[in-house]
Amino acid sequence: MSKKINTATQKTVIAVDVRNHGESPHASSHTYPDLASDVSSLITKLSIKQAVIIGHSMGGRTAMVLALSEPPKVSRLVVVDISPVSTAGILNNFFPKLMDTMKTVDFKNINNVVNARTVARDKLVASGVVDADSTGFILMNIGVKQDKSIGWLCNIDVLKRHFTDIASFPSEMIGKQYAGPTLFIGGDKSNYIPPDDIIGIKKIFPNAELEYVKDVGHNVHTEGPVEFLRLLKDFFQQRYKDLRVAIPIYLTVIQNVKIITYLYLGTIRVMLLNTLRTSCTFQICPKILSISFPRYVTTSTSYAETVDLAYSSYESTDDETSTRPPVVILHGLLGSKNNWNSMSKAIHKSTGRKVIGIDARNHGDSKHSPQHTYLHMAHDVMKLLKKLEISKVSLLGHSMGGRTAMVLSLLCSDLVSSLIVVDISPVKTSPQIFSMVNLFDAMAAVSIRSGIAMSKARKLADEQLKGVTTDVNLRNFLITNLIQTNTGSYSWRVNIPALKDNFQQNIASFPTTLKGLQYCGPTLFIGGSLSDYIGKNDLPEMQEYFPLAELQFIEGAGHWVHSQKPEKFLDMVCSFLQEK
Template identity: 80%
Template structure:
């Protein structure tokens, strides 16, 4: 477990919360997962240039949402780097993308995973941007280790409210688990077959296309999902769908921007006072015409809002 001295000091001064050593960790029985401990190594992509200007401000860490990956943020990461000059590091969460799998999937675990990576990269100060699940991870990271976080951007999620729509995710886990594709066929054919099988349960083609980005072919020619569906389903109700209830009393007092989609109900216009109980300097803005996937539905406006905040803060 990694927590630097500053993080320990922040936690002890404000409230006693469980460290990872106090959380029961169930070890996977699979031999391929036997080396997984409390934190996991995270895959990441870095966007940077060699100019001195790009290194003058803290890097921006980007944390994707549930069933997403760092690849979803490729274009936006490049655009933010070009616009702000900041180094951008987009990360795969545990049980997603190219990161390691674990039977545990809580926001405390995910925040510690990020801390471990930042220590590995020798980064003592970063700005953090997170969408949905990644937004809550970003919030927990800033609350547990406020001296590490220069500024915070949270996209269409809050610590005080959960959209009823979030519970439909369980049906997505089941739909993905039910997909069956024979080995040895081309990826294009496999994607088409997956789409046909998902269509009966998921009518939204954009959502299906998003889910199918997780389809991968193994060395043996068989197909599987790169997300750890069993772990996500097991942890969804108790840990993923809700903000941790043992962080009350903690605050992150740095610059904080909450961005909501005007068509989404994941964050409401009256949520700000409760958000500010955790994040006293929080600002709340909405992007018109955007739903939950604000960054992909209104990318130009999203880029403008985020870069303005990062430049000023």
Template identity: 80%
Template structure:
């Protein structure tokens, strides 16, 4: 079941001054960017290739690999080219001591410029959803439409602050050199049980475990940078963007069992995104796309077909 919320503010006009610039001019335009790794899913169908590509941005401690199946499914259903990106300090992308939404948005802008793509739809989950929001506010001409999954610019779930414990637990994991990956994963799981009884969460975290050329095990995410930036940057939406608006088609998708976004958030969301709609997928928590994949796919594809 899917619940949809609308607001009377849907047709509020954006300030004209924000409609013209390609990129919002502020100190953020000097943000130091990094090279991003990405995967693309496309076909040779000339009709469907005319539609803007869909850029997918994963959440904290995730990677583009988490979206492999969903990327293929969205491409098959819509015909759009899909570009799934690893955020800085995640997956195969470069590491940096800086990890803010301004930096991450500029990373994506740089990649799209490199790929010579001038217009995209964008889908972001959690941390990736906030990156998508910031990108659309800073560079509205680049964004054809936007889908934000289980996160908002006006509210933070209390659960998010348990991430500090997860960072510490992951950093404390110790695995001896030279053992098989399957054994290493089991050992990591045993050690992470002390901080999380949720086997699905532990399995998600362990997708970041890698073996180096010397046989040692480490995490591919930059844990020190994520921990250092978490309280001041990652856990909150940047207040410096207050007053900016993105006036393109926007859909917020929440999980009915999640507290990351609520139906009462919509009026404040529309202060940034006047055309935003909000839907909830019944029975889903924070990881809506993996917990209710069929309903999530249907919701995303319907929005992309209409916009």
């Protein structure tokens, strides 16, 4: 939704994890004045004079308190399915039971997030608190914590202790008013904003309007995204024309939504760790920079037409700028930079280096193209690094991204300080890779009717993909590419036709035209012991391309080494980066 708001308004969108949620620090208190103060500090830190504040549920009440406490900072206010006047009964009944059940989930001996979410889902459904289709927003709170353990990212103990503060609008706001443009959006199947509340709402927000989205419940923005976005566009563009001074800040915090907003040049991700009273982790999407670059990037070996790539950058503003090269991560076929989100953060935290995750062409949020070769992908990365004025990087690539990283190192060795290649070889191709053609066909054949909720769409896609693979983890991985368009229809984020057309000739094998080239910098190949993508005896031939190459295997891991054995993978990568 942040991405759609950005596209619709052409304004930077900042998505915030509030205290005790997501990646922001935990704190012992959790009141609306606390939350509003945190957001105010963030706005000040970013030198933003005024912002549009959009808040859902608890985030909506946070937004209201900020507008009432510091109205000059809020140019307009959007509150999604929560009222300052009344409290829905479900809020008092459902969430305490939910948090009690969440506390009973045992994450011991679980070594990856996918399995942890499966265990938690089964526990939640068995408790009767929620049904299977409603667990999505809860399970998003499961991830890798700072101590590297897997568990709930939200601070359940503090949230439960302060639930009375969360369940009602703070009484100290009585008598205050915010006179700026205000829009309340409710779901017509939800009871969080009764129609009669508008009378009391206007006493606090005299210019407030109340709109309802039909046939949706509390999570209006996910259940009815098309109508929700239309209401926002009308509110921003038709009624109020002074958008030039405002930046939308999106607070969705009852459910831990980590929405990253991308636009070709992608996202700058910043973590404020010490400077705020209670700091927030936030994500910023800049508009496309109006800088002119050549259509072609040339090297002594080839030239290729390039596309603009989306990227995420992980760095800490309170750390001293690292003098070591940033780590650039390139994902595999049908993946995206989002698949590497947790690992990117972990590498940044462990090494102190800036980490940049990139979406390859025809993947994620990057542009599509009919061409998809390793030379094209390498030149795309070169163009992005030139645009970012980065002269030296450590490359880390998995599978297709590993081959892209190898090609880039061979073509432009002066750009690469070190190279890590994950479970892919320049000298052989696993027979398993050729099954990808069946996956392309199966994905292209998936049919989902427009307008249904994303949770139902994912379920339908999963059912249709069962015919081609019984591996639930693989199906879940593929379904991360499912998106809903602004018209409500569903499609794949990846460019299936281009990938299928290029697969046999340009993706399945390493380009033979690079024989004779060498990258003589530090190189580490990491394989999964259960995978056949790197042969145990491949090292001598690898060293014809990469003379300093080392080869290590992680026991018990298959092709997706980084997600199947994340702790061992992180230790291996960080040790190599520290030494080299």
